[in-house]
Amino acid sequence: MLQIKNLKATIDGKEILKGINLEVKAGEVHAIMGPNGSGKSTLASVLSGKPGYEVTGGEVIFEGKNLLDFSPEDRAREGIFLAFQYPVEIPGVSTTNFMKTSLNEIRKYRGLEPISSVEFLKLMKAKAKLVELDMAMTSRAVNVGFSGGEKKRNEIFQLAMMEPKLSVLDETDSGLDIDALRIVSEGVNKVRNSKNAFVVITHYQRLLNYIVPDYVHVLSDGQIVTSGGKELAYKLEEMGYDWVTNND
């Protein structure tokens, strides 16, 4: 599904990603761990097409297409979803309206008719139930006045609504108490299937108790320094990142 080959990227002329290699297949969950400043969030930003980052080398192939040629909106329409570390507040726009516009823009891209109001409402109700989101939240302005946990849950709700092929969760666990963490993780686990894939970016091992990865990669100074199965996460928890960073 996704092949990242020797990806290099800079921000304000400073090199952050220094040659990332990663392959993600359908049905897999990959965890990317690493200390602060290792380039984890930059990787998420570059994959989603956030302005301000310059790709200076390498390539990203998504479903056989060169992802880096696409605009951010077209990446989303192709099936990439970024769950934001800091979800943005949008006063005056309800989550309902936001999601309806989003689904219709994606449908238009795929040559489909706009979704009917009845169908849309049914879908919303089903997905809200799936991620344990109170339907009343969907009529409120996107993320405005939401707690940290509510914001993250809203991200997972959007993920469930859009049914992406590849989801990148950027430190979705940061700022969550244990209950919120459980709800968010359960939402992800319910959406997870053999046709989609997840890249879970996190600083801490605890999230991986809930979303169990198939692979764990450790990012340090813009490169993946070691990869392994889920046991690698436990080892990191026990020994700290120094263990990896001192390796090279």
Next chain:
Amino acid sequence: MAELKDKIIEKYTSTENLNNGEPVEIKHIRDKAKEYFRTFGFPNRKMEDWKFFDSKPIITNDFKLVTEKQEIEKSVLNNFLIQDLKANLIVLINGEYSKENSQIITERKNLFIGSLKEGMKTKPYILGKYFAKYADYNADGFTALNTAFAPDGAFIYIPKGNLLKDPVIILNILDSRKSKVLGQPRNIIIAEANSDVHIIEEYYSIGENDVFSNVVTEIHTDENANVQYYKIQNEEANAFHVGTTQVFQERNSIFTSITLSWGGSVTRNNLNSYMNSEGIECNFKGLYFLTGKQHVDNHTLADHANPNCNSNELYKGILADESNGVFNGKIMVRQDAQKTNAYQMNKNILLSDTASINSKPQLEIFADDVKCSHGATTGQIDKEQLFYLKARGIGEKEGKKLLIFAFANEIIEDIEVPELKEYLVNRLNEKLEKL
């Protein structure tokens, strides 16, 4: 080319009896206003209040002063009606009442909804008392000009205790298909004690030639009365508009206005409310959405002359292309106005590098126990928000539309007349579609 002022003076020197049958006190006022206009003419940019307003395209234009009475085809009129809205409709064509097109549906004892001319005949005592009582013709030449020569307009008189379910629409159409037109309606609205009314004042234009509306609206909001006033400007690009709405509020009254400026070339709105007693609430909301080279100048004054009154003001602007806006809002808290709560905010989004806004929030406080705040912000579309939308598959154009709509909707969403709200939402979307 003779300036408009000279042309007006010359034209009207010979026509002494412009308004036959008007009460004598009104004739006196008209004479005094004429004298002011003859002496001072139009305001110029050296005057502080008119600093950003370029009246040159108006005062050097050769508008035809009096047009023969015109009617408008039903098919044209229909374009300007708000769908499904059951309302009293006063149609003014080039400033003059069109009986054929108007439709008054609320009929009650003593209540009057119709033309100023007709009102002079049937309610001369009331008009004699209120005509030019609040709008000061010594303040500027435009008001003086209207006071002196306005031939007609809307007159709405809501007696004590009347609650009007159906709004009153004052639909102004300037028809310049035959020649350039100057329309000068004078609107007088009197809401007596415990009455409740929605007034929708709209402006449209048709025709290739330039049009100029010089409007004065006076609103008396008596004790415990509730007046909701919407002013909607949707004229074509060859239209000039100078309008003054002067409000006078009595004890415990509520005045709420929404001023929407979307059309026209050069527009000036003056909106002032004088709080004459205690317990008054005064709300000013406004939205201007400008494209091309449009200029809109909003001047407001919330005049707190007495204690325990609240005023709330929010004006929002969306400025694209080379448009320019002015917001000049003043809160005046006079010495007696203790326990005043007064808030004012002006927010703008600039959609291009060549659009501009001059925002001047003003606060003058002479009392010592008050709560007041004012502020202004000007920015661009929030890039973080736009990226968030894009990350959900929403394209640049749709994303901007969504964000601008949300910004503007804060002004529209509280409108209590659902048909009007829907109409405005549609208009807003049309305008967004063209960006």
